[in-house]
Amino acid sequence: MLRLEPRPGASRLWTYASPLLAIALTVGLGVLIFLALDKDPVRALQMFFWEPLKSKYAIGELMVKATPLLLIALGLSLCFRSNVWNIGAEGQFVIGAVCAGGVALLAAKDTGGWIVPALLLAGVLGGMAWAGLTALLRDRFNANEILVSLMLVYVAIMVLTYMVHGPWKDPAGFNFPQSKTFESVTKIPRLMSGSRANIGVMLALAGAVVLWIYLFRTRAGFAQQVGGLAPAAARYAGFSSRRALWVALLVSGGTAGLAGALEVAGPIGQLTPYVPAGYGFAAIIVAFVGRLHPGGMVLSAILMSMFYIGGELAQSRMGLPRSITGVFQGLLLFCLLACDTLVAYRLRWMPKGGR
Amino acid sequence: MDTYALLLAATLNAGTVLALAALGLLINEKAGVVNLGAEGMMLCAAIAGFAAVVHTGSDLAGFAAGMAAGAALAAVFGVLVIWLGTNQYATGLALSLFGVGFSAFVGIAYTQEKLPERLSFSWPILGDMAWLGPALFRQHPVVYLTIAMALALVWLLYRTRTGLVLRAVGESPHSAHALGYPVRGIRLLAVMAGGALCGLAGAYLSVIYTPLWVEGMVAGRGWIALALTTFATWRPARVLLGAYLFGGLTMLQFHLQSAGVQIASEWLTALPYVATIVVLVLISRNPTWIRVNMPASLGKPFHPG
Numbered sequence: 118m119l120r121l122e123p124r125p126g127a128s129r130l131w132t133y134a135s136p137l138l139a140i141a142l143t144v145g146l147g148v149l150i151f152l153a154l155d156k157d158p159v160r161a162l163q164m165f166f167w168e169p170l171k172s173k174y175a176i177g178e179l180m181v182k183a184t185p186l187l188l189i190a191l192g193l194s195l196c197f198r199s200n201v202w203n204i205g206a207e208g209q210f211v212i213g214a215v216c217a218g219g220v221a222l223l224a225a226k227d228t229g230g231w232i233v234p235a236l237l238l239a240g241v242l243g244g245m246a247w248a249g250l251t252a253l254l255r256d257r258f259n260a261n262e263i264l265v266s267l268m269l270v271y272v273a274i275m276v277l278t279y280m281v282h283g284p285w286k287d288p289a290g291f292n293f294p295q296s297k298t299f300e301s302v303t304k305i306p307r308l309m310s311g312s313r314a315n316i317g318v319m320l321a322l323a324g325a326v327v328l329w330i331y332l333f334r335t336r337a338g339f340a341q342q343v344g345g346l347a348p349a350a351a352r353y354a355g356f357s358s359r360r361a362l363w364v365a366l367l368v369s370g371g372t373a374g375l376a377g378a379l380e381v382a383g384p385i386g387q388l389t390p391y392v393p394a395g396y397g398f399a400a401i402i403v404a405f406v407g408r409l410h411p412g413g414m415v416l417s418a419i420l421m422s423m424f425y426i427g428g429e430l431a432q433s434r435m436g437l438p439r440s441i442t443g444v445f446q447g448l449l450l451f452c453l454l455a456c457d458t459l460v461a462y463r464l465r466w467m468p469k470g471g472r
Numbered sequence: 473m474d475t476y477a478l479l480l481a482a483t484l485n486a487g488t489v490l491a492l493a494a495l496g497l498l499i500n501e502k503a504g505v506v507n508l509g510a511e512g513m514m515l516c517a518a519i520a521g522f523a524a525v526v527h528t529g530s531d532l533a534g535f536a537a538g539m540a541a542g543a544a545l546a547a548v549f550g551v552l553v554i555w556l557g558t559n560q561y562a563t564g565l566a567l568s569l570f571g572v573g574f575s576a577f578v579g580i581a582y583t584q585e586k587l588p589e590r591l592s593f594s595w596p597i598l599g600d601m602a603w604l605g606p607a608l609f610r611q612h613p614v615v616y617l618t619i620a621m622a623l624a625l626v627w628l629l630y631r632t633r634t635g636l637v638l639r640a641v642g643e644s645p646h647s648a649h650a651l652g653y654p655v656r657g658i659r660l661l662a663v664m665a666g667g668a669l670c671g672l673a674g675a676y677l678s679v680i681y682t683p684l685w686v687e688g689m690v691a692g693r694g695w696i697a698l699a700l701t702t703f704a705t706w707r708p709a710r711v712l713l714g715a716y717l718f719g720g721l722t723m724l725q726f727h728l729q730s731a732g733v734q735i736a737s738e739w740l741t742a743l744p745y746v747a748t749i750v751v752l753v754l755i756s757r758n759p760t761w762i763r764v765n766m767p768a769s770l771g772k773p774f775h776p777g
Contacts, residue, residue: 121555202561254752254753258753258757259757259759261702261752261756263561264698264699267692267695268749271691272746275741279738282736401569438576440577443573443574444573444574444577445573447566447569447571447573447574448570450565450566451548451570454562454566455552455556457558461557462557
């Protein structure tokens with residue numbers, strides 16, 4: 118029978134090969150799903166892996182969706198590396214969007230360009246405050262951060278719903294639950310004409326570089342991660358686990374809030390109940406598939422963005438439900454976790470009865 | 473009819489969904505496995521159960537389909553976590569994310585479906601009592617089954633050898649292994665039992681409680697059920713009480729709304745989630761208390777040999 122044998126050390130090859138194998142497995146399962154639904158798998162795969170890369174406009178769209186995913190995943194990777202399980206990034210994203218939206222609504226036609234940095238800052242602070250709540254309850258009362266951060270997602274969505282149904286509802290909006298469209302001065306500057314991609318892409322990439330330097334080139338970044346790898350060693354070295362908790366949650370809240378701000382003041386342009394699009398949850402997968410490494414997450418954010426766009430195209434052109442995106446995201450994470458076994462173990466064929 | 477009788481009846485009904493799921497999760501947590509996939513399992517079971525009733529017309533088939541769906545997903549989770557040693561949190565999360573997507577994907581075909589007329593239940597004699605009848609004795613049989621199950625679980629966990637072994641596997645898998653018990657097999661069974669109960673909860677939700685299929689209809693109940701096991705310090709009877717408490721809270725929200733209390737409905741909808749946080753804070757405040765009651769190897773992988 119097949120046996121798993123521990124490797125003497127983590128396999129370098131499989132550290133990189135396992136995400137690729139996971140993607141291959143997910144694609145394989147995807148083909149089976151398409152066949153089961155009586156759809157042409159080749160055409161379906163085209164929707165996911167070729168159409169999003171076909172034109173300059175398509176690549177712009179790819180970046181529009183990859184930006185929030187990457188930003189959130191950067192923060193989450195810091196959490197997961199520090200053994201802090203923040204799974205409420207979706208809530209921090211929403212609160213960031215609400216705060217940024219509040220600032221954007223203050224703008225008039227003649228407001229200066231300072232409004233954009235101001236609303237981005239509001240988003241960051243909002244996300245940090247929301248995540249800080251989780252950090253506070255964990256630090257002060259030992260409440261499980263997984264459950265608290267997740268419950269706060271539902272509360273955050275209720276805050277957004279309340280704002281767009283109540284105080285911030287557009288009086289001229291035919292009673293739709295949405296705010297008025299933001300003034301054009303609040304629009305996040307675009308990278309180039311003919312594409313919706315904005316400077317958020319640059320912010321996310323810069324964030325990846327900063328995270329890389331922090332994680333691998335600074336003492337503080339090292340201290341931050343030791344607690345996740347070996348809590349006892351961290352205590353012995355005098356690295357504060359409370360500090361690590363707060364840093365991880367505030368940073369990830371900040372990046373999620375920034376993503377929310379960029380989203381409402383960028384592609385969306387107003388507050389609506391459709392602001393929460395699941396980026397906060399998808400970013401968890403981005404972080405794991407990208408090996409919690411800034412470079413890896415750039416690639417996995419693009420991959421996950423392809424899943425989103427492919428899902429939309431599969432809906433409009435092939436009549437497949439858009440929720441297929443969620444199925445693939447979940448499958449990818451499952452496959453990755455299974456494949457990761459090969460990093461620490463090797464498969465060995467053992468004749469029956471032998472040991 | 474008395475409003476409070478109706479409120480109590482609705483509380484029992486709403487609490488049943490949470491109680492079933494939380495009792496299931498309690499079983500696998502007693503064996504040392506945390507399954508964060510409850511939300512996903514409940515959603516998949518909800519659509520499986522709903523679809524089964526649409527096609528067969530039998531509620532029992534719906535419950536069976538829900539339990540099978542929950543157990544099957546839990547088995548996948550179990551094999552990954554127990555044999556491949558994957559991280560329990562990450563794997564559970566994967567199950568939840570997958571479940572949300574998969575149920576929405578399959579459920580598209582059923583969003584317009586309606587179930588046949590639901591039967592109403594009443595105990596003979598007891599159901600005709602003045603106030604207590606409508607309050608307590610006109611529920612679906614699953615409501616009473618849940619109470620019976622909680623009592624049975626108390627007996628099973630603390631009065632039988634099976635329960636002792638299950639707890640041993642959760643407290644000290646190495647000792648259980650040394651005594652010759654198949655730790656991984658027992659854990660897998662516990663995880664599947666947990667999945668089956670989460671599945672029953674999901675199916676009850678879509679087949680009896682709502683009865684409708686709406687995308688994402690579990691609405692965090694899986695996560696609340698996870699919090700309930702901590703809240704109950706891993707005791708079945710307290711799980712049941714906690715579930716009714718939260719069921720009552722969700723019902724209070726409708727009650728206040730219909731009573732014309734001037735609060736925006738959004739804040740009332742957020743109430744159960746806020747309450748979960750408050751309760752978690754109150755219960756976790758004392759780390760020693762949690763540590764004493766928590767299965768010692770909860771969340772930790774076990775490798776024999």
